[in-house]
Amino acid sequence: MTSFWPIYKREMFAFFVTPLAWVLIVVFLFTQGMHFYLLVDQFAHNAAELGGDETPLSAFFGNTVLLYMVLFVLVPPMTMRLFAEERRSGTIESLMTAPVSSAAVVLAKYAAALTTYVAMWLPTVLYLVILRRADPDGQLDWRAAASAYLGVLLVGAGYLAVGLCASALTRSQFLAMLFTALVLLTLFILGVGEFVTSDGTLLHDLCAHVSVWAHMNDFASGLVDSRHLVFYGTMIALPLFVATRAVDAWRWG
Amino acid sequence: MTRRSGDGARALQLAGLAAAIVLAGVVNVLAARHFTRWDWTAHKRWSISPATLETLNALDRPVEVWTVAGRGDPLETGLRPLLAAYAAATPRLGVRWIDPDRDAVQLVDLQRRFGLEAGRTEDGRVATDAVVVVASGDRHWFLTHEDLLAPSDDVHVRPREERALTQAIRSVLGGDKAKLCFTVGHGELALESTKDERDSLGDVRDLLEKNNYELASVDLAAGGHEPSAPLAPSTRLAALAGCSVVVLAGPREPFTTDEAERLREWLLQGGSLLAAVGPSDALETGALAPAGLDEALAPFGIALGNDVVHDIDGDVAIPETHGEGFFVAVAPHPVTASLVPGGADAHPPRVAAFFAQSLRHVSPPGAVASADLLSTSAGAYAKANIAGAAAWTGAPPRDPVDRGGPFVIAMAAERPRVETSAPHGPRVVVVGSRFALAEDNWRQPRPLHGAAFFTDSALSWLAARPAVVDVPDRAEVAVAMRLSDDARAEVRRYVLVLMPIAAVLLGVAVWAWRRSSENAPYARLAGSAVEPAEPAEPHEPRGPHEPQGKGRAA
Numbered sequence: 170m171t172s173f174w175p176i177y178k179r180e181m182f183a184f185f186v187t188p189l190a191w192v193l194i195v196v197f198l199f200t201q202g203m204h205f206y207l208l209v210d211q212f213a214h215n216a217a218e219l220g221g222d223e224t225p226l227s228a229f230f231g232n233t234v235l236l237y238m239v240l241f242v243l244v245p246p247m248t249m250r251l252f253a254e255e256r257r258s259g260t261i262e263s264l265m266t267a268p269v270s271s272a273a274v275v276l277a278k279y280a281a282a283l284t285t286y287v288a289m290w291l292p293t294v295l296y297l298v299i300l301r302r303a304d305p306d307g308q309l310d311w312r313a314a315a316s317a318y319l320g321v322l323l324v325g326a327g328y329l330a331v332g333l334c335a336s337a338l339t340r341s342q343f344l345a346m347l348f349t350a351l352v353l354l355t356l357f358i359l360g361v362g363e364f365v366t367s368d369g370t371l372l373h374d375l376c377a378h379v380s381v382w383a384h385m386n387d388f389a390s391g392l393v394d395s396r397h398l399v400f401y402g403t404m405i406a407l408p409l410f411v412a413t414r415a416v417d418a419w420r421w422g
Numbered sequence: 423m424t425r426r427s428g429d430g431a432r433a434l435q436l437a438g439l440a441a442a443i444v445l446a447g448v449v450n451v452l453a454a455r456h457f458t459r460w461d462w463t464a465h466k467r468w469s470i471s472p473a474t475l476e477t478l479n480a481l482d483r484p485v486e487v488w489t490v491a492g493r494g495d496p497l498e499t500g501l502r503p504l505l506a507a508y509a510a511a512t513p514r515l516g517v518r519w520i521d522p523d524r525d526a527v528q529l530v531d532l533q534r535r536f537g538l539e540a541g542r543t544e545d546g547r548v549a550t551d552a553v554v555v556v557a558s559g560d561r562h563w564f565l566t567h568e569d570l571l572a573p574s575d576d577v578h579v580r581p582r583e584e585r586a587l588t589q590a591i592r593s594v595l596g597g598d599k600a601k602l603c604f605t606v607g608h609g610e611l612a613l614e615s616t617k618d619e620r621d622s623l624g625d626v627r628d629l630l631e632k633n634n635y636e637l638a639s640v641d642l643a644a645g646g647h648e649p650s651a652p653l654a655p656s657t658r659l660a661a662l663a664g665c666s667v668v669v670l671a672g673p674r675e676p677f678t679t680d681e682a683e684r685l686r687e688w689l690l691q692g693g694s695l696l697a698a699v700g701p702s703d704a705l706e707t708g709a710l711a712p713a714g715l716d717e718a719l720a721p722f723g724i725a726l727g728n729d730v731v732h733d734i735d736g737d738v739a740i741p742e743t744h745g746e747g748f749f750v751a752v753a754p755h756p757v758t759a760s761l762v763p764g765g766a767d768a769h770p771p772r773v774a775a776f777f778a779q780s781l782r783h784v785s786p787p788g789a790v791a792s793a794d795l796l797s798t799s800a801g802a803y804a805k806a807n808i809a810g811a812a813a814w815t816g817a818p819p820r821d822p823v824d825r826g827g828p829f830v831i832a833m834a835a836e837r838p839r840v841e842t843s844a845p846h847g848p849r850v851v852v853v854g855s856r857f858a859l860a861e862d863n864w865r866q867p868r869p870l871h872g873a874a875f876f877t878d879s880a881l882s883w884l885a886a887r888p889a890v891v892d893v894p895d896r897a898e899v900a901v902a903m904r905l906s907d908d909a910r911a912e913v914r915r916y917v918l919v920l921m922p923i924a925a926v927l928l929g930v931a932v933w934a935w936r937r938s939s940e941n942a943p944y945a946r947l948a949g950s951a952v953e954p955a956e957p958a959e960p961h962e963p964r965g966p967h968e969p970q971g972k973g974r975a976a
Contacts (some may be wrong), residue, residue, distance in 0.1 A: 186936050191929030195922050202917035209913050213905040223499050224899060232499070292921055299916050303909040307577075308900040316462040364493050367528075368519045378454055391463035392503050399453035403446040410442050414435055 172269040173277045180251075180281030189246065190285070197243060197289050204235045205296050209303075225300065226310065230317040231389030237381060240328055241353055247285065248332025249346040251278045252412075256340045256419070271416040275409055279333050286325045290318070313391030320388025323397070324381055327404035328353055334408035337415040357381060459507065465897035467581070468503045470511065473893050474588045481514040485591055488532055488555040492521035497553055497570060504583050515591075522550060536562055539628060552632050556590035563590040564632045578898040585893045593634070600885035602630065603640040603665035609674030611859055613639050623671065624861040633878065635885070640665065642681040662688045667884045670697040672856025676714035685718040692840040694849040694884040696877075698858035701730045701779045708809025710779070720784060722835035722850040723792040727780030731829050731854070733802035734817045740774060745817035747776045750796040750831060752872075757834055757851060757883045758795055761872055773872030774863075778855035780804050780829035792835035795851070796876070802827030831855065832876070834883070851880040 184190050212225045223232065230236065255261035264274060301309050328349075335348040360380030366373040377383055384397045461468045470478075487505060491498045505517045520528045532538055532555065539551045552564035569586040573579050593599070604613050604623075616622040623630075630637060640661045661684075662668060668685065677685070689695055697719070702711040710728045719725060732745030740747035749772045752761045761770045773796060783792055803824045811818065831854040839847040853876075857863070863873040905913075 185932060188929070188933070191925065191932070195925045195929070198925050199918065199922045202921060205917050206914050209903065209905065210910065212901075212903045213910060223496065223901060225903065227499065292925070295921065296917060299913055300903075303913050304903045304905055307903050308898075310464045312462045312464050364521075365524070367525070374454070378450065386499070387459075387503065390468065390499070390503060391461060392468050393460040393462055395458045396450075396453050399450060403449060407442060407446045411439060414439060418435065 172267070173273050173280075176264070176269070176274060176277035177281050177284075180278050181284060184247075184281065184285050193243060193246065194289055197239060198292060200235070200239055201293055201296075204233070205229060205293075209300065224308070224310075224313075226297075226314055226317060227386075227389040229296075229389070230320065231382075231386035236321075236385060237357055240325065241350060241357075243286075243289070244325070244328040244332050244353065245346040245349040247282055248329055248336050248349060249342040250336065251282065251333050252336040252416070253339055253342045253345040257342070261419075265416075265420050271413050271420060275333070275337070275413045275416060279330065279409060279412075282329045282333065283326055286329060287322065290321055290325070294318075310391060313389075316391045316393055317385075317389045319393065320385050320397075323388075323401040324385065327401045330405045330408040330412075334412045334415075337412040457510070459503075459510070467896065467899070468507060470504070470507050470584060471893050474508070474584055475511055477588055477591055478508060478512040478515060481512050481591075481595070483558055483595075484514050484516060485556065485558045485594060486516045486518065487587070488518050488520060488536075488557065490520050490522050490529065490532065490538070490550045490553050490555075492523050497567060500571070500581055500583055501554070504587070508587065536564075537628070537631065539632075551628070554587070554590070556587070556594050558594040561594040563593045563634055565590055566632060574898050577900055577902045577904060579901050580898050581896040584896065588893050599634050599636040600666040601636040601638060601664050602667050602669050602881065602885070603638050603662060604669045604671055605673070606639050606641050607643060608670075608677060609672075611671040611856070613637055623859060626859060626861045626864060629864055630881070633881075635881070638665070640668070642684050643678065658684055659688050659691070662693065665693065667694045667696055667881065669859075669881075670695070670699055670715075671859045672698050672700060673713065674703060674856075676702060676711055677718075678714065679717065682714055682717040685715075686721065689718060689848045689850065690721060690837070690840075692844055692848055695851070696880055696884055697850070697852045698856050698877075699726060699779070699852065700777050700854065700856035701728070708807040708811075710806065710808065719850065719852060720786050721789050721837065722848075722852075723783055723785055723789040724833050724835060724850065724852050725782050725784040726852075726854065727782055727804060727806075727829070729779050729804040729806040729825070730808060731775075731778045731780050731798060731802055731804045731827075731831060732817055732820075733798045733827065735799040735801035738799050740776075743776065744814070746778075747774060748798060748802070749773065750775050750798055751828075752796060753794045755793050755795055755834055757879050758876065760875055760879060769869075771866075771869050771872040771875060773876055774866075774870060775831055775855050775873070776857045778831045778853075780825075780831060781833050781852060781854050782830070783833075790835050790837050792833045792850075794830045794832075795834055796830070796832035796853070798827045798829045798831060800826075800828045802829055804829055832858075834880075846886060849884050851884060853877075853880075 208225055208228050212228070252261065255264070297309060297311075297314055300307070331352050332345070332349040335352070336342075336345040339345050339348065356379055359376055360382050362376030363373060363380045363383060366376055378396065378400060384394075384400070387394050387397065459468070487508070489498075489501055489505065491501065502519075509515055509517045520532060522529050529538075529550075533550075536552075536555050536557070538555070552566055553570065554565035556563045556565070565586050570581070570583045571579050572582055604610065606612070609621075612622045613627055614622065615624075627637060642661060665688075668688070685695070695718070697715065699713050699715065702713055710730065712728050713726055716725055730746070733739055733748035734745040735748070738749040739745055740749070752758045752763075752770075752773060754762050761773060763770060775796065775798075785791075803820045803826050805818055805821070805824050807823075808818075832852065834849070834851045836846065836850075837848045858873060858877050863871070863877065866874065
């Protein structure tokens, strides 16, 4: 795995010197900022009238479709180029003929994408600091915030793994993006099935198990559930395994 | 590699992929069946207490929890994780969620089984009067929104789900419901529907049942209407056997001496009484007839005024009631805790009274001191004689013999415990108006809902059971923010302007740095360790890897 770091650094460098990266980051920050500000505005005006015990933190990370909209927009463009572009342009040949294991290539590219994803979310920690500053008497549960960010990390890690797998399976960036978006959308729709299927049925349990909405509600409330950890663990490991096999397949024919 | 060995390798790869997929599925199925939840919140919001765990582990028969809340319902956020923790603790607890907007058939069945009432909210959602029903066998217990979540102030709420759910489970397993016995035979508001809606409790009956009271009618003069009730040691009090609270719901005719004596005996043996007794009918002289309850109320230091109170003070008088309807002042007491300004509720609803008589303190030997609960303004006056009332066109004239206010129109008293094991001593709440139990009080908007809250609270105090003290109180949760306009503007400036601009500037800086070092040997940074043994020919534009390509070109 000594080759992991050079590939990782190259991927990081390659991403951050492209204008696309900064456009994505700015759009991401603006969208999340708007989402956050609207919630703050709502909680400052009439949250008590809603009659529940939802906090600004749990509302920001859970019970909102905005989080997934951002991920749908963000993840496919971030991952589509990882293998597909290199295969299309032929630059992958230099990598594949080097004494590097396929697993190292896949993991390094994945780690770079994940680091980029984390770097995009990192500034949003400032939101909590800003909130604390604006309302010093308000409650802010940093432990629940840590749980919410763990959820964001796991959801993103799972989605990125799917995106990387899609990129490894095709030469076309567009197809990779389309395939990723379709898989993520299917997962989301399956999750929505939790709301439309009857409680207690197998289908309902299946939908609830894959429901990113339900997962994020738990994480945002400060609940870490072993089922969610296992689900995202497999959602990360399985696509990475498939991607490694795919890389092996082109490599060795 | 031969074709056969190539096919074999491909088959092996496919088998490996299939095995990985199957393995992932199996791991998820196992994880779904055996799971753990960790509560990371600072105050352990989602952890259930040892007392609740003990209750759940001791379940000897199935208990069902029906929750009527759709996705997006504000209560669902708190209930779902907590009920998941309950269900994880015991296989005997079944949790069923019914979305009232979606599961119409299930909702109708639940309404049929438990008598739930459903209606539509202003925003079109279906809502029910009880949001949780805990059932085991033929016993059931209702929980309302207020049982689960109590507002502390305009920003905080205190979650009470665990205490309410655990109490409900314990109640359906063994505890009896508090029984409210409504007297009959004196023109009281009837439990059952009557021809004239004004003569029955109407929807109040349903509301009381949702508050987990068992309701019954009793005839103090006879043997009672509950043949199944166990006989009391004294047959004189047989009608009141099993009653937690006797309710006098606006009698119009006086009680006999024998009835009052029975009531007094029962009270002194540990019973409790809610008396909503307004002015009785007038005698031929125009004087108001006594209600015949002096004997029963005297040990509690309370006597009825036998008059009609009018309050025409502009600040409290209710228009078009000729002084018979007015708002009253509330004195601090456990019964009025949610109604006292500056108390538990920052903006408590007002309490209105209609056609009320005054109450007074008395102190016969052995009586306890009573506490004032509701009182009129100093400008009120009480007419003990209403002769000629038919000719009154507005507020009646105040005669020199009419007493002046302020008058107390509701009192409470508690005697010492009869038995040391009793949760409290005999308690009495007396309201000088029969309208305390009128269903109109429950239909008022919240600012005017005080009379309904008062009656609910009085019944709760009178029927009080030992509190579930082994389930600890939850920490308050902030569900809103106190932000000034300046603070909001600052938040907006930071998150919508400064942070995106910072990202733009950083991007420009990286772009400028890249431009300035375009000819630098990127290859060193861009992966020399993975350089192929035979460097590949540069290809056409490399997209994201362009710097590497340019570096090589250089």
